[in-house]
Amino acid sequence: MEKRGFLFLDRKRAFSPVIENVIFIILNIMFFSMMIVFVTRAGSGASVLEQAYAKEAALIIDSAKPGMSILIEMEDALKLAKKNDVNPENVARIDAKENKIMIKLSQRGAFSYQFFNDADVSVAVQGIYLKIDIKEKMQNV
Numbered sequence: 001m002e003k004r005g006f007l008f009l010d011r012k013r014a015f016s017p018v019i020e021n022v023i024f025i026i027l028n029i030m031f032f033s034m035m036i037v038f039v040t041r042a043g044s045g046a047s048v049l050e051q052a053y054a055k056e057a058a059l060i061i062d063s064a065k066p067g068m069s070i071l072i073e074m075e076d077a078l079k080l081a082k083k084n085d086v087n088p089e090n091v092a093r094i095d096a097k098e099n100k101i102m103i104k105l106s107q108r109g110a111f112s113y114q115f116f117n118d119a120d121v122s123v124a125v126q127g128i129y130l131k132i133d134i135k136e137k138m139q140n141v
Contacts, residue, residue: 057113
């Protein structure tokens with residue numbers, strides 16, 4: 001026969017809050033460790049560099065005049081692209097129909113940014129540089 005009372009506490013009830021607190025603490029530690037891993041990967045990953053280089057190139061294209069050739073140093077981006085098995089020829093592309101520059105540094109996708117300059121723009125990777133050529137747009141007669 002099981003005795004209950006002031007001196008004989010139920011063992012299941014006594015351990016229950018302790019187990020709940022331990023599980024709660026373990027789940028919190030797991031959650032915050034996953035958040036820290038996610039933030040460090042996102043902060044130092046390809047997506048940040050893709051955005052930065054696409055925006056920089058679009059701003060440069062917008063301020064360029066026909067006949068200009070511009071070089072942007074991309075050594076760190078090209079190292080990251082090589083690490084992610086992206087061919088250097090595919091790092092930068094121009095979508096002439098939508099006036100967008102696309103920078104791709106990983107296999108999972110690319111970041112594109114629109115520019116407003118109505119010129120014929122071409123890009124190519126030369127060594128550690130991204131070469132942007134601005135030419136006058138040909139008029140259809």
